[in-house]
Amino acid sequence: MKHFKSILLLLVAFLLIPVQHIHAEEAESKELDIPEIVLEHLADAYEWHIASYEGKHLSVPLPIIVRSENTGEWHFCTAHSLPEPFFFSEEHHGKIYERVGGEEVRPIDLSITKTVAQIWIVVIVLITIFLSCARWYKRHDAHSEAPKGFVGAIEMVVMMIHDDLIKSSIGEKHYKPYAPYLLTVFFFILTTNLIGLIPIFPAGANVTGNINITFFLAFCTMLAINIFANKEYWKEIFWPEVPLFLKAYPAPIMPVIELFGVITKPFALMIRLFANMMAGHAVILSFTCVIFLGWSMGVGYGIGLNTFSIIMLLFMNCLELLVAFVQAYVFTMLSAVFIGLAHKDHHAE
Amino acid sequence: MIISILAAEGLAQLGCGIGAGIATIGAGLGIGKIGGSAMDAIARQPEATGKIQTNMILTSAFVEGCALFAIAACAFLIK
Numbered sequence: 157m158k159h160f161k162s163i164l165l166l167l168v169a170f171l172l173i174p175v176q177h178i179h180a181e182e183a184e185s186k187e188l189d190i191p192e193i194v195l196e197h198l199a200d201a202y203e204w205h206i207a208s209y210e211g212k213h214l215s216v217p218l219p220i221i222v223r224s225e226n227t228g229e230w231h232f233c234t235a236h237s238l239p240e241p242f243f244f245s246e247e248h249h250g251k252i253y254e255r256v257g258g259e260e261v262r263p264i265d266l267s268i269t270k271t272v273a274q275i276w277i278v279v280i281v282l283i284t285i286f287l288s289c290a291r292w293y294k295r296h297d298a299h300s301e302a303p304k305g306f307v308g309a310i311e312m313v314v315m316m317i318h319d320d321l322i323k324s325s326i327g328e329k330h331y332k333p334y335a336p337y338l339l340t341v342f343f344f345i346l347t348t349n350l351i352g353l354i355p356i357f358p359a360g361a362n363v364t365g366n367i368n369i370t371f372f373l374a375f376c377t378m379l380a381i382n383i384f385a386n387k388e389y390w391k392e393i394f395w396p397e398v399p400l401f402l403k404a405y406p407a408p409i410m411p412v413i414e415l416f417g418v419i420t421k422p423f424a425l426m427i428r429l430f431a432n433m434m435a436g437h438a439v440i441l442s443f444t445c446v447i448f449l450g451w452s453m454g455v456g457y458g459i460g461l462n463t464f465s466i467i468m469l470l471f472m473n474c475l476e477l478l479v480a481f482v483q484a485y486v487f488t489m490l491s492a493v494f495i496g497l498a499h500k501d502h503h504a505e
Numbered sequence: 506m507i508i509s510i511l512a513a514e515g516l517a518q519l520g521c522g523i524g525a526g527i528a529t530i531g532a533g534l535g536i537g538k539i540g541g542s543a544m545d546a547i548a549r550q551p552e553a554t555g556k557i558q559t560n561m562i563l564t565s566a567f568v569e570g571c572a573l574f575a576i577a578a579c580a581f582l583i584k
Contacts, residue, residue: 424570431573
């Protein structure tokens with residue numbers, strides 16, 4: 157119960173972050189541009205937009221940190237008070253650019269964007285959950301009594317991933333050093349996916365649907381596969397058991413294909429997570445936009461389309477709950493299987 | 506001239522849509538086969554459910570990955 161209170165306190169603290177009203181610079185057009193709205197929600201941003209009403213936008217300002225290419229100075233500001241040589245480039249998806257002479261250059265940009273802020277929130281949530289669970293094991297003897305309630309639920313999930321997935325995919329002998337990494341990846345992806353489904357402020361950013369994030373996760377898996385791979389694995393790549401002319405002279409096709417496979421495995425992980433989560437967010441947002449589209453066409457259309465889109469929204473959100481879990485599970489399982497392949501003991505005939 | 510350019514652009518978008526659709530058909534067929542065989546296998550050997558399920562998810566992830574490559578490519582091409 158004590159942890160519940162501290163989590164509640166954390167949420168309240170987030171809600172007390174000063175929010176500011178920003179006047180819209182141009183008059184809002186009456187036309188609804190649905191692809192625009194959907195893409196805007198999917199993309200990263202320099203401020204956390206919450207709501208708009210009659211041309212006024214309610215959003216949480218996030219810090220922008222840029223280094224000027226011209227003077228080498230670091231600037232620290234918000235999207236509202238961006239200094240002069242910098243501007244949001246429309247043709248580069250709203251990223252910050254700088255005017256140097258007549259040219260537009262991209263300055264070094266270390267801004268705390270929406271995605272970064274969301275990752276930090278996820279990290280805080282994960283640390284709170286797991287440190288509070290870890291405390292139970294410090295105070296109790298885990299061999300003689302079983303945890304109850306929340307700690308028990310977390311233990312169930314951890315044991316499921318640890319025993320059924322990591323141990324069985326990598327193998328009894330080698331799984332130990334990889335278990336912490338794979339469990340971290342699983343819970344990070346799961347929590348980010350689930351938090352991404354909550355539509356309001358301290359949640360809802362499209363993190364795992366951002367290809368940079370999935371690229372990094374896949375890159376870590378690639379390192380985990382290749383750095384600690386054993387001799388058998390590299391022999392399979394450079395000297396597989398095929399006729400000599402296929403692996404040496406005149407046509408070293410097999411090593412090329414196998415090397416290509418080293419890259420495509422993590423690449424597939426990256427694309428799978430990215431495309432699944434982006435598509436899920438896009439479909440949910442499209443159904444949300446149908447509500448506004450309906451009302452802009454008239455009351456009759458409004459009521460009819462509302463009913464349709466709310467039913468579909470509920471359905472899609474339930475489906476996305478499932479997808480959130482399945483994608484985290486699949487990413488962890490494929491990582492574990494690939495790591496297991498890099499630790500084969502002998503050549504399987 | 507302008508009309509033909511506009512038509513070409515429209516055709517390009519149509520191509521993206523059709524490409525994504527074909528990829529989805531392929532993935533649907535593939536995952537359907539995997540799911541069907543897994544159900545058969547579970548019905549025959551209910552005690553091996555866990556192992557079959559793991560392998561089913563693994564295989565369908567591969568099929569899905571292929572289709573998602575195509576769909577991502579189509580999504581990037583569409584303007």
